Amino acid sequence: MIYTCTMNPSIDYIMNVEAFEAGDLNRATQTYFYPGGKGINVSRVVSRFDVPTKALGYNGGFTGAFIKEFLDKEKIQHQFIDTSQTTRINVKLKSTEETEINGPGAEISEELQKELLDQIKLLSNKDTLVLAGSLPSSLPTDFYVQMTSLCNKQGVKVVADTSGGALEQLLGHPLFLLKPNHHELGELFNVTIDSKEKAAEYAQKLVDKGVEHVIVSMGGQGAVYVGQNKKLYANVPEGKVKNSVGAGDSVVAGFLSALEKEETLETAFQYGVATGSATAFQDDLCKKEDVEILLSQIHIYNMSKGE
Ligand SMILES: Nc1ncnc2c1ncn2[C@@H]1O[C@H](COP(=O)(O)OP(=O)(O)OP(=O)(O)O)[C@@H](O)[C@H]1O
Numbered sequence: 482m483i484y485t486c487t488m489n490p491s492i493d494y495i496m497n498v499e500a501f502e503a504g505d506l507n508r509a510t511q512t513y514f515y516p517g518g519k520g521i522n523v524s525r526v527v528s529r530f531d532v533p534t535k536a537l538g539y540n541g542g543f544t545g546a547f548i549k550e551f552l553d554k555e556k557i558q559h560q561f562i563d564t565s566q567t568t569r570i571n572v573k574l575k576s577t578e579e580t581e582i583n584g585p586g587a588e589i590s591e592e593l594q595k596e597l598l599d600q601i602k603l604l605s606n607k608d609t610l611v612l613a614g615s616l617p618s619s620l621p622t623d624f625y626v627q628m629t630s631l632c633n634k635q636g637v638k639v640v641a642d643t644s645g646g647a648l649e650q651l652l653g654h655p656l657f658l659l660k661p662n663h664h665e666l667g668e669l670f671n672v673t674i675d676s677k678e679k680a681a682e683y684a685q686k687l688v689d690k691g692v693e694h695v696i697v698s699m700g701g702q703g704a705v706y707v708g709q710n711k712k713l714y715a716n717v718p719e720g721k722v723k724n725s726v727g728a729g730d731s732v733v734a735g736f737l738s739a740l741e742k743e744e745t746l747e748t749a750f751q752y753g754v755a756t757g758s759a760t761a762f763q764d765d766l767c768k769k770e771d772v773e774i775l776l777s778q779i780h781i782y783n784m785s786k787g788e
Pocket residue numbers: 661662663698699700701702703704717718719720722725726727728729730732753754755756757758759761
């Protein structure tokens with residue numbers, strides 16, 4: 482089972498505004514509400530590939546109830562811990578540019594932290610746990626490390642999709658998959674990643690620190706995969722980007738879902754990139770059919786052979 486854990490979920494309130502003017506009254510042409518938070522996005526996309534998934538994390542209030550109802554409608558299992566605080570609403574403003582305003586997180590008491598760690602203790606070596614998104618500031622910065630240590634003892638595969646201090650602290654701990662974008666990877670090593678070769682060089686450093694699979698997404702410039710004995714590059718398909726929210730999460734979901742179906746690494750990487758692009762080309766997260774249309778446009782090159 483692919484478990485996802487979203488410490489800081491959200492309702493994503495998408496507002497399309499034709500020509501946004503700061504400091505003025507703007508009227509939106511279309512608005513949408515979606516459940517958000519990186520782990521929840523991963524669960525929503527994984528379930529579209531018919532792979533079993535369950536969303537964990539914190540949730541509360543009327544916004545939390547909306548997220549649970551939405552997941553129920555999509556037949557996605559969830560087991561959130563109730564914080565009795567209103568889950569945040571993140572505004573995604575789409576105009577000539579995309580602007581995001583993400584709310585702060587809930588106050589998570591020590592008791593609630595323990596409750597989540599107790600849930601993690603029930604996972605087994607057949608499970609994968611995706612730790613995704615920001616940590617609310619009330620949580621200790623090593624909370625993902627605490628969860629990862631438990632998982633490593635139980636043989637649970639850990640996937641991390643986070644950035645900054647939370648990501649830095651995870652390095653050195655055995656991880657199954659990391660998917661930084663090229664900016665996040667650059668920040669980790671204080672360098673600028675401006676080519677696929679540089680992305681592969683720094684992804685290799687993550688593999689040397691104990692990460693089994695690293696995917697570096699580079700937006701419209703393709704993606705790089707580095708694992709124990711493989712260095713691959715994938716182009717991205719042509720298309721109009723409508724929405725980048727959840728595109729990175731979709732790469733994780735596509736890659737993990739394909740591995741669950743025992744596809745090869747190359748195919749899983751191809752699925753990951755196709756899934757990311759399929760979401761980038763839609764208003765909401767992609768469907769399985771959107772991914773299948775794009776698959777044949779993504780070519781995998783073996784960088785170790787100079788391709
Ligand atoms: N211009 C584009 N054309 C085609 N696909 C794209 C484009 N931009 C992004 N994507 C798809 O989205 C994936 C993730 O994009 P990106 O590298 O920006 O990651 P990210 O920053 O983690 O994403 P997010 O915006 O969700 O945080 C890419 O690997 C690709 O599949």
